[in-house]
Amino acid sequence: MKPWFQANNVGHHFGGLSAISGFNLELRSGELVGLIGPNGAGKTTVFNLITGVYRAAEGSIRFQGRELTGLTPWIISGLGIARTFQNIRIFKQLSVLDNVRIAHYRRTHYSLAEALLHLGRYRREERRLTRAAMEILRLLHLESYADETADSLPYGLQRRLEIGRALATGASLLLLDEPAAGMNPSEVGQLMEFIGWIRGQFNLTILLIEHQMRLVTGICERVLVLDFGVTIAEGRPNEIQNNPQVLEAYLGQAEDGGQMTDDGRQT
Amino acid sequence: MAYLFQQILNALQLGSIYALIALGYTMVYGIMTMINFAHGDIFMVGAFLCFVAATVLGLSFIPALLFSMLGCALLGVVIERLAYKPLREAPRVSAVITALGVGLMLEHLTLVFSPYPRHVPALWSSASWHVGGVTLSSLQVLIIVLSVLLMVFLDWLVRRTMLGLAIRAISWDRTVAAIMGVPVDAVISLTFAIGASLGGAAGFLYALAYPVIDPYMGVIVGWKAFIAAVVGGIGNIRGAMLGGFILGAVEILVAAFLPSTYRDLIAFALLFILLICKPYGILGQPRPQKV
Amino acid sequence: MNRHWTIGLLLLAGAALSWAIPRYELLNPYLQATLMYLGINIILATSLNLINGYLGEFSVGHAGFMAVGAYASAILTVMLLPVGAAAWRFPLAIMAGGCAAALTGLVVAIPAFRTRGDYLAIVTLAFAMIVKSALENINAVGGPRGLLGIEGLSTMPWIFAWTVLSVWVIRNFVYSNPGRGVLAIREDEVAAELMGVNTRRVKIRAFMIASFFAGVAGGLFAHLLQFISPRIFDITKTTDILVMVYLGGVGSIGGSIVGASMFTVLQECLRPLGVWRMVIMPLLLVLLMLFRPRGIMGLRDFPWFRPSVECPQRPPETHPS
Numbered sequence: 070m071k072p073w074f075q076a077n078n079v080g081h082h083f084g085g086l087s088a089i090s091g092f093n094l095e096l097r098s099g100e101l102v103g104l105i106g107p108n109g110a111g112k113t114t115v116f117n118l119i120t121g122v123y124r125a126a127e128g129s130i131r132f133q134g135r136e137l138t139g140l141t142p143w144i145i146s147g148l149g150i151a152r153t154f155q156n157i158r159i160f161k162q163l164s165v166l167d168n169v170r171i172a173h174y175r176r177t178h179y180s181l182a183e184a185l186l187h188l189g190r191y192r193r194e195e196r197r198l199t200r201a202a203m204e205i206l207r208l209l210h211l212e213s214y215a216d217e218t219a220d221s222l223p224y225g226l227q228r229r230l231e232i233g234r235a236l237a238t239g240a241s242l243l244l245l246d247e248p249a250a251g252m253n254p255s256e257v258g259q260l261m262e263f264i265g266w267i268r269g270q271f272n273l274t275i276l277l278i279e280h281q282m283r284l285v286t287g288i289c290e291r292v293l294v295l296d297f298g299v300t301i302a303e304g305r306p307n308e309i310q311n312n313p314q315v316l317e318a319y320l321g322q323a324e325d326g327g328q329m330t331d332d333g334r335q336t
Numbered sequence: 337m338a339y340l341f342q343q344i345l346n347a348l349q350l351g352s353i354y355a356l357i358a359l360g361y362t363m364v365y366g367i368m369t370m371i372n373f374a375h376g377d378i379f380m381v382g383a384f385l386c387f388v389a390a391t392v393l394g395l396s397f398i399p400a401l402l403f404s405m406l407g408c409a410l411l412g413v414v415i416e417r418l419a420y421k422p423l424r425e426a427p428r429v430s431a432v433i434t435a436l437g438v439g440l441m442l443e444h445l446t447l448v449f450s451p452y453p454r455h456v457p458a459l460w461s462s463a464s465w466h467v468g469g470v471t472l473s474s475l476q477v478l479i480i481v482l483s484v485l486l487m488v489f490l491d492w493l494v495r496r497t498m499l500g501l502a503i504r505a506i507s508w509d510r511t512v513a514a515i516m517g518v519p520v521d522a523v524i525s526l527t528f529a530i531g532a533s534l535g536g537a538a539g540f541l542y543a544l545a546y547p548v549i550d551p552y553m554g555v556i557v558g559w560k561a562f563i564a565a566v567v568g569g570i571g572n573i574r575g576a577m578l579g580g581f582i583l584g585a586v587e588i589l590v591a592a593f594l595p596s597t598y599r600d601l602i603a604f605a606l607l608f609i610l611l612i613c614k615p616y617g618i619l620g621q622p623r624p625q626k627v
Numbered sequence: 628m629n630r631h632w633t634i635g636l637l638l639l640a641g642a643a644l645s646w647a648i649p650r651y652e653l654l655n656p657y658l659q660a661t662l663m664y665l666g667i668n669i670i671l672a673t674s675l676n677l678i679n680g681y682l683g684e685f686s687v688g689h690a691g692f693m694a695v696g697a698y699a700s701a702i703l704t705v706m707l708l709p710v711g712a713a714a715w716r717f718p719l720a721i722m723a724g725g726c727a728a729a730l731t732g733l734v735v736a737i738p739a740f741r742t743r744g745d746y747l748a749i750v751t752l753a754f755a756m757i758v759k760s761a762l763e764n765i766n767a768v769g770g771p772r773g774l775l776g777i778e779g780l781s782t783m784p785w786i787f788a789w790t791v792l793s794v795w796v797i798r799n800f801v802y803s804n805p806g807r808g809v810l811a812i813r814e815d816e817v818a819a820e821l822m823g824v825n826t827r828r829v830k831i832r833a834f835m836i837a838s839f840f841a842g843v844a845g846g847l848f849a850h851l852l853q854f855i856s857p858r859i860f861d862i863t864k865t866t867d868i869l870v871m872v873y874l875g876g877v878g879s880i881g882g883s884i885v886g887a888s889m890f891t892v893l894q895e896c897l898r899p900l901g902v903w904r905m906v907i908m909p910l911l912l913v914l915l916m917l918f919r920p921r922g923i924m925g926l927r928d929f930p931w932f933r934p935s936v937e938c939p940q941r942p943p944e945t946h947p948s
Contacts, residue, residue, distance in 0.1 A: 146823040160814035175823035184803035440909035600760035
């Protein structure tokens with residue numbers, strides 16, 4: 070049987086610099102997998118390759134039996150892959166509601182003429198889509214902010230809105246890029262619960278990039294470690310923590326904080 | 337054959353003027369990623385300063401040239417300080433709109449003082465030689481030689497001096513350049529001064545070559561030079577020179593072999609096609625974009 | 628429901644006035660003409676705002692599309708459609724002008740949106756130059772001397788109707804799914820694409836709609852002035868429209884209406900100053916950019932512009948904070 074998601078021998082480079090090479094990843098439906106590694110290891114590049122922001126130079130990425138390499142991001146989004154960004158990239162000057170409604174873009178069924186004249190299916194579809202967006206906001210406890218501009222939300226809620234926007238695309242595979250960045254320990258705890266909850270609620274498979282080891286060991290079932298664009302280890306979180314190669318990759322840059330262990334040990 | 341040589345000479349003359357103006361656009365774009373839409377009007381001011389120098393002040397050639405260049409340099413710096421500097425952190429489009437407004441103000445202020453076109457007296461007693469059917473005027477030679485000298489000097493300045501390094505550092509990342517001790521404000525002002533003085537020189541030479549000047553002359557010539565800078569690769573010094581000469585050549589050759597009314601049409605159509613085929617210009621390169 | 632009645636009544640009153648003013652000469656001809664140019668300016672500013680405000684790109688070709696619409700519709704009424712009492716002749720010509728401009732917009736947009744940044748500004752600039760010099764070389768439409776003898780078909784009721792229609796359609800577009808796609812692209816193109824927005828197609832569509840209304844405005848303009856020449860549609864005209872858009876505020880239809888009105892009124896009020904007027908107008912623009920860079924109503928709109936179906940329906944509640 071073919072795997073649900075499979076990246077096979079994927080490679081990418083910028084100019085002469087190799088960012089990722091020989092990258093393999095398989096996901097089963099419903100899994101929660103962590104992707105860790107020191108800064109610059111190529112984690113975000115993996116996300117950019119999966120979502121079509123970059124086109125993979127080598128290898129193949131297959132999702133539910135379809136080849137993704139060469140497809141544009143908006144087509145890939147339509148196939149059911151959504152993501153968030155390390156530095157939050159919500160639509161800042163739009164309302165919270167519009168942020169979520171845009172995620173329904175591909176599944177709104179009225180023509181340009183109907184949009185221009187506000188006729189035909191426009192009213193029915195607009196009502197349905199607004200209701201659906203409000204439902205997402207309600208689930209995320211954001212509905213009272215629906216009419217506020219997105220950048221007026223506090224940081225934590227902006228993160229949540231970005232995740233909500235990704236959920237609203239109807240994705241089955243969610244890629245989270247450092248969802249806990251800039252959060253304090255108690256917020257991280259809430260976030261862990263939240264990720265677990267949306268996973269069940271929306272039937273998601275989740276791949277997440279994270280530096281905070283507490284979150285990774287707390288919720289991930291499997292972890293991949295990248296260093297210099299190569300997978301150096303893969304396994305259950307507790308196995309990874311004691312893997313000498315992994316420790317070396319992180320300790321090699323211990324002078325700038327040793328992010329991997331810090332947050333995990335402090336708490 | 338002689339006719340063709342004659343036209344090539346004319347093309348070099350016009351092209352060197354376009355190239356000088358294009359340099360001003362490209363330098364400002366290079367350092368600030370801003371389209372300085374007022375630059376064509378600085379060129380116009382350069383031509384009018386030439387007129388003032390020749391008539392009111394009665395200066396001779398070299399002092400008049402310096403008068404035009406320094407006057408425009410000053411104008412460029414004043415505009416930068418008053419109108420563009422406060423907008424450095426604003427959305428880029430604000431600065432572009434401001435530049436459009438400044439350009440219009442320059443045009444109409446000139447119009448207030450000069451409601452009708454002016455005739456610039458000859459500052460250079462032009463001799464001409466006939467070589468095998470080709471007429472070579474000393475003015476033409478002067479324009480080409482002077483422009484090329486200015487361009488060579490600029491190229492050296494940007495490639496081989498600390499100033500050039502500072503300009504490139506700022507264009508890469510203004511904040512980091514400032515942290516590294518580059519005097520950002522001074523370098524930006526200096527860049528505007530150099531660009532504007534080249535525009536002034538172009539206006540001066542243009543006024544000698546085509547002596548009837550009016551306040552709107554900078555609009556079309558300026559836009560054309562801007563497109564030349566883009567064709568060469570905006571932000572690229574050598575590209576601006578190349579684009580200027582290409583534009584000059586296209587215009588003169590079209591006018592030489594077709595009815596002259598087709599000149600602008602064909603020049604722009606060719607530039608349009610070139611732009612579509614090479615969006616970043618002939619020598620330009622896309623800036624890497626981080627996602 | 629109340630709001631709908633108010634807007635309907637206001638529009639009805641406007642329509643009645645637009646018929647009564649010229650019929651009973653309630654205003655002198657000069658003020659009448661100013662009002663009609665105001666309508667055209669509103670169409671121009673609102674449509675350019677779609678590109679420069681809502682989409683966040685920078686087009687300087689609007690006068691070029693206006694020229695295409697003006698010439699196309701004038702050619703129809705002057706040369707092709709017979710002079711007759713047929714009521715459909717004028718609206719047909721205006722529609723044709725809009726369609727011609729929209730098709731031209733398509734031709735410009737396909738290459739222009741391949742890269743981002745200032746590329747659109749450059750391509751539209753080259754395009755505007757091409758339109759002007761092309762028109763100067765077509766003797767059938769008068770070449771540089773222009774096209775004379777256009778009938779004065781743009782009456783006040785017609786201009787009122789077209790202005791209301793244009794603003795309504797553009798507002799409808801903004802508050803719709805494709806319109807939200809346009810906004811998303813302005814905010815963050817990469818994120819928009821990752822949300823499923825086909826950014827290229829959305830941009831081209833928005834550009835065609837804006838061009839269409841520039842063409843409509845051009846057609847109305849030609850049949851109001853009764854004379855058009857390539858010079859009228861040069862870069863100065865585009866600058867005027869840009870001033871209206873940025874004065875009123877980017878990303879705001881109400882702002883464009885306010886901006887066009889202020890521009891038109893200011894221009895008439897400052898007329899006694901002669902040439903100095905043309906110094907003061909750009910000075911105002913520069914001061915505006917320095918002290919209020921988003922314009923008078925940047926990114927905000929009259930709340931009553933928003934279609935009710937677009938508002939969230941929910942039980943009244945208070946913030947949980």
